[in-house]
Amino acid sequence: MKRNITDRLAKSLKPEAGKRVEIIDTNISGLRLRANRDGSKAWSLLATDPNTPKGEQKKFRITLGEYPVLSVAKAREKAGDMKQQIRDGYNPAQAKEKAIASAQAADNAVTMKMALELYDSAKLSSLRTGYAINRDLKRDFASLMQHKAHKITSKQIADVIDNKAKKAPVMARRLHAYGRAWFKWLKARQHITENPFDPLEAPGSEKARERVLSKEEVGAIWNACPDIGAPFSHCIRVMLLTGQRREEVAGMKRDELDIENQTWTVPAERSKTGRALKVPLPSAALEEIEAAMDKAAGKMLVFSTTGMTPISGFSRAKLRLDMATQKLMDIAALEADSEVEPVPGWRLHDFRRTMVSSMADMGVDPTVADRCLNHKAAATMSTVQRVYQQSDLFEQRKDATNAWTTKVLEWGGVNTADNVLPYDRNTTA
Known part of the structure; x- marks a missing residue:
């Protein structure tokens, strides 16, 4: 205008x-x-x-x-x-091209390492996932970090991504997206004239995961947690019982907890959706949290080995958990005189899908289950559904989470007769 x-x-x-x-x-x-x-x-x-x-x-x-x-x-x-x-x-266009060419020919042209530091400072540091993106770029392009950014070729980029795709196709696709955005930023600031990612197609499309853990697997995982040691054992059990995201649980703080009313409020600034959520805490989840706090007395963070930062190193903890879970599954198979089979690959994030799948079997309203996961309202929802989905639905979520917890404990062989009531299908929202 x-x-x-x-x-x-x-x-x-x-x-x-x-x-x-x-x-x-x-x-x-x-x-x-x-x-x-x-x-x-x-x-x-x-x-x-x-x-x-x-x-x-x-x-x-x-x-x-x-x-x-x-x-x-x-x-x-x-x-x-x-x-x-x-x-x-x-002619500004010709002058710009000459200026870029001159800068590239100069000795002070940025290296990949310098370029990533600039990108991190200006862009990534302000993103919630910026640290992880910086880490992935630095790790996977380590062999190119001392090269001048403007001299990087599409062939060099393709070699890195293709090598990644052989072992981790999903991560290769994300790496392509991260790198392309990085070099687009560099080009906009005249550090380079061409984006070497542009001619490259992203690796195969990222398929939605559908892994739902069986009740035997859930029971084995619950019982295997103590074998990996605190605070990971407590953190993972809380993830399993509440269905909340790994980073949100790992970053839990004492002042987010209301022990008396058995709730935990995930603040908007730490929530993936940017929306705060009051999470009901079943007694079993609260026991894990209090056990973790006892080990970190006087610290603001609930799950921490340093007291200053949330726990990290989940990949190593998950590997130990896999081994302990497989051992328990093997014992169960031998006791049942059945064939011992390896546990199919799974992720901690599969807890969320498994929880809502079980809730569906129990008759929990899909909107209530979705709010348990703190999902954003889907674009395909009707106006009434979207307004309903924005509701807190706390009591309904509390009932559903307690019923899910009962299932987990039962599958883990824990007596729940005196703890939690089964889900009432007639509960209204």
């Missing part, structure tokens, strides 16, 4: 519905101010190349600077000077 851009208008300009917004100045032809989705604002000049034949003239955009570093008056002044230079024969 065309407006007389004032400082007041520039200050109030914001993206709409997550989309960037651009206004065109009525005082200087071609001058534009854009409000980006990340909150930044930038001036640009849309100009025409006077060196091309009339009717075939090409337009190009020239970045002038960011607002408010570059004020309205300064932006108009700079735009006017640039338009005069263009009329005098200056």
Whole structure:
């Protein structure tokens, strides 16, 4: 839209519905101010190349600077000077290419290591998953870290991704997405002229997992947890009983807990959905939490080996858990005089799918089960369903979680007769 851009208008300009917004100045032809989705604002000049034949003239955009570093008056002044230079024969597109080529030829061209540090500082550090993305890029492109970023070829990138795909196809696909976004950022800031990821297709599509653990597997996992030691044993059992995400449980803090009312509030800033959730804690889950707190007396974090950071190293803990679970499954098979078979691969995240699957078998309303997992409202839901899904449904979730806990303990051979009542199918939301 065309407006007389004032400082007041520039200050109030914001993206709409997550989309960037651009206004065109009525005082200087071609001058534009854009409000980006990340909150930044930038001036640009849309100009025409006077060196091309009339009717075939090409337009190009020239970045002038960011607002408010570059004020309205300064932006108009700079735009006017640039338009005069263009009329005098200056070609911004050619100048940009020469500047990039010159920077690439210089000794100070960034290495992959430096480029990742820049990207982490400017972008990844502000993302919830930024640490993991940085770790994956640094690990998988370790062999290229000392190479100049602008000299990296598509062949080098393909070799890394193809090698990853042989062992971890899903991670290879994610690595392609992470790397492409990284190099797109580098290109936008003129560290490189071409993105070597662009010609490469992403590895095979990532299929949705459908692994649901059997009751025998759930019982074996429950009983195997103590063998891996605290605090992982307590943390994993709480994940199993509540169905909450690994990072959210691992980062649990004492001030998020209401022991008397047996609830845990996952704050919005730590929730994957950006929405807080009050989680009902069955007695068995609360016992695990209190046992972990006893071992970390005086520490804010419930599950921590340092007292300063949440537990990490789940891959090693999961490996120990797999071994302990397999041992218990083997013993059970021998006692039942049946064939000993390896436990199919599974992930901690499968607890969530297993829990809602069991809830479905018990007659739990799908919306209640979905709220137990703190999922976002699906786009395909009706208006009534979406409003209903936004409800807290705490009492219904409490009943469903208690019923699930009863199942887990029963499968683990624990007497639950005096603990939790079975789920009432007639419970209304």
